[in-house]
Amino acid sequence: MSERLRPRDVAVLAEESASTPMHNATVEIFDPGDSGFDYARLVRLVEDRISFVPRYRQRIQTVPGRLANPVWVDDDRFEIGYHVRRSALPRPGSVDQLRDLASRIISRPLDRNRPLWELYLVEGLADGRVAMLSKSHHVLVDGVQTVDIGQVLLDANPELRELGHDEWHPRGRPSPFSLMAGAVRDSVTEIETVTDTVAVTTGAVLRGVADGARTTGRVLDALTNRSPRAESPIIGPLSQQRRLVMVRTDLADHRKVREVHGGSVNDVVLATITGALRAWLMTRGESMRGIRQIRALAPVSVIDDELEPTSLGSQIAAHFVDLPVGEPSPVVRLHQVSYSFLAHQETGRGIPAARLAGMSGFAPATFHALGARVAGVERRRGYQLCVTNVPGPQTSLYAAGARMVASYPVPPLFEGHPLAIGVTSYDGSVFYGLNADRDLLPDAELLGPCLVEALDELVDSTSAARNRAPRGRRKRKAPEGP
Incomplete structure (x- = not known):
């Protein structure tokens, strides 16, 4: 029996449009060394590991008459060469x-008539390096039944472990009659099926009305030569194009700031982003408009008592924090961000960064996808920016013997939110991936140097703090985490 899509996933599909493709992406850079890693070896690696993520060989099938939510069915036309591409x-x-190429690729929606993922091997980088860009749809990765494909492609050792191809044969395509019969059967035996279908259909209608109203409003504004003024510079309608910004920083710098000023590495990351946004806004003259803070959603990991401690199904909860972009002092900004996380830390349900990064088979892409799910659910609560920060392993990972040297997350953009930031710490570095709407934020590239300067500002503050500290003063113990 085919598995039916959950109401939340159907709602995501209903909200998706050409300007809001709902996929999570990751740009990873590899040093092949002597491994001989190339397109052919990547295809063999995917063929060897795809059985661990069976949903990656399934597509979405609608039910005639929309009597029930769509179902997942095996793709009888599945072709590995369609999904694993070469550039x-x-x-x-x-x-x-590489960033410009990735920006064009992530701008394109996935084909719903096929399994909802793509994987690109990009050759030609300097020093013989290659890049791997993966795209997986928002509804594909839930962290329990399905993890991101990067979860199974990466190994902790350069020696390739061949797990063996499975003898997969797609189950026959269900007929329209069998789909309708299944919908009727579920409606009789499971009342939730009827409730879910009605709720999703009603929601789709209401969203269509709201989209029509927004479109009419934009047309009237254009006819009357009136430009609507957004409440925030990072709120507004999206285009179909994206601009990716990638920044690499040292984890040691983040730890140095944490050691001197307290808090956590996550606090330092958010304070760095706050400083970068402040500098970027000042280049636009936005500081003259009285912007004092930016409401951000920062999903956090919490312990699920019903799951194993090392389960990737650990709950991801929404946490809202006001980024004090109006505050000129980098240290005060850091302390204000740290204070907002005290309540979460005091619950005792938070997962320490070191433990999260040490989970068996851990890959940051899965947790970024789970964070994006939370952002989608909570986006009507008025936040302006989503920041997902995932601590990764501090040892090298490999794909078919090629060492991964960089990993940049690319979170999706939701309607009205033209900027999203993903952060991954891995092997001594902290990688910032910023996904921005190309038309609404044409100067998004400035956020890259602004991030570097904001971190440098925090690092410089540690020297001044040490000089002011009296002799004999004991250092505050750093909290657990990277």
């Missing part, structure tokens, strides 16, 4: 060229 940059390709 290249003019040698020697730069990170900026």
Whole structure:
């Protein structure tokens, strides 16, 4: 029997449009070394591991008459070459060229008539390196039944573990009659099926009315030569194009700030983002408009008592924090961000970063996907920016013997939210991935140097703090985490 999509996933599909493709992405850079890692080896690796994520060979099938939610069915036309693709940059390709290529790829929605994922191998980077760009739809990864495919492609050792191809054969395509019969049967035996279908259908109608109203409003504004003024510079209608910003920083710098000023590495990350937003707003003259703070959603990991401690199904909860972009002092900004997380830490349900990063088979992409799910559910609560920060392992990971040297998360953009930030710490570095709407935020590239300067500002403050500290003063014990 085919599994039926949950109401939340159907709602995501109903809200998706050409300007809001609902996929999570990751850009990873690899050093092949002597491994011989290339497109052919990547295809073999995917073929060897895809059985661990069976949903990656399934597509969505609607029910005739929409009598019930769609179901997952095996794709009888599944072709590995369609999903694992090959691209290249003019040698020697730069990170900026890779970023531009990735921006175009993540702008395109996935084909709903096929399994909802794509994987690109990008060749031609300088120093013989290659990049791997993965796209997985928002409804595909739930962290319990399905993890991101990057979860199973990466190994802790350079030696390739061949797990063996499975003898997969797609189950026959269900007929329209069997789909209708299943919907009727579920409606009789499970009252939730009727409730879910009505709720999803009603929600889709209401969303269509709301979208029509927004479109009419934009047309009237254009006809009357009136430009609606947004309440925030990072709130507004999206285009179909994206601009990716990738920034690499040292984890040691974040830890240095934490050691001197207290808090956690996550606090330092958010304080760095706050400082970067402040500097960026000042380049636009936005500080003259009285912007004092930006409401951010920062999903946090909490312990689920019903699951095993090492389960990837650990709950992800919403946490809202006001980023004090109007505060000129970097240290005060850090303390204000740290204070907002005290209540979460005092619950005792938070998962320490070291424990989260040490989970068996851990891959940051899965947790970024879970954070994006939370952002989608909570987006009507008035936040302006989503920041997902996932601590990764501090040892090297490998794909078919090629060492991963960088991992940039690319979170999706939701309607009205033209900027989203993902952060991954891995192997001594902290990687910032910023996904921005290309038309609404044409100067998003400035956020890159602003991030670097904001972190440098925090690092510089540690020297001043140490000089002011009296002799014999005991250092505050750093909290657990990277």
